[in-house]
Amino acid sequence: MTGERAGDGAREVPAAAELAPRARLRPALAAVYRAQLSRARVARIPLLFVATFQSVGIMVLMRGVADGPAEARAVVAGSSVLVVAFVALNLLAQYFGQLRAGGGLDHYATLPVPPAAVVLGAAAAYASFTVPGAVVTAVAGSVLFQLPLTNLWVLAAVIPLSGAALSGLGAALGLLAPRQELATLLGQLGMSAALLLGVLPAERLPTLITYARDLLPSTYGVEALAHSFDARPDWLLICADLGVCAAVGVLSLAVATWAYRRAAVR
Secondary structure, eight states, rough: HHHHHHHHHOOOOOOOOOOOOOOOHHHHHHHHHHHHHHHHHHHHHHHHHHHHHHHHHHHHHHTTOOHHHHHHHHHHHHHHHHIIIIIIIIIIHHHHHHHHHTTTTHHHSSSSOHHHHHHHHHHHHHHHTTTTHHHHHHHHHHHHHHOTTTGGHHHGHHHHHHHHHHHHHHHHHHHSSSSSHHHHHHHHHHHHHHHHHHHSGGGSSSSHHHHHHSSHHHHHHHHHHTTTTTSSSSSHHHHHHHHHHHHHHHHHHHHHHHHHHHHOOO
């Protein structure tokens, strides 16, 4: 009788609930993109103004140096892509360096989102943020150097592809740098390389420097935009430059995703 009462009074232990399924890449990517874009809109507008003003100022200074159409095309294309380098490479390297140093990666690691969504979402937001400045710079440069505006629609491909390549590079630099100060330094050096190797005409650079220019991801975006100013653009060459930009973008974003996984588990 006592055993029955004991049996009647025993409580069943509920089974452990299953964890929610991990978020899929596309919805997680969209959520991170919207969050990062909202944050960048508030915090980065003054810096975007500085990047645009800097690029326009460089074109004004180079106006007295560029004495031919080829040099004018190089200056305008390089200055336009420089806006992308300033935001997508420099600022993103600083952001991920700060995120790693301040423990922000621990917050993302607790969320049920794929690592690729965090890297791609942040990179896409920063690249999108460069669109107004790059367009304003390209239009202002075309008017200043009397270049045709007909094929400026090429920016619709140059900005996202250059932005992907430079954003991946910036994210990788910020995540792999052992210290936040080093990430900031590497971002500044990358932007300086985009300035010196992108804005200056390739014909005036020493042979050794041109090899370094070929290794810079933004170079191919600059070349594609510069060729679009020709009277008869070589569209096959432009597509080849954009293809290299896209390939480098995929590679750099893959490296950045690996670097994020590596930094998040430490």
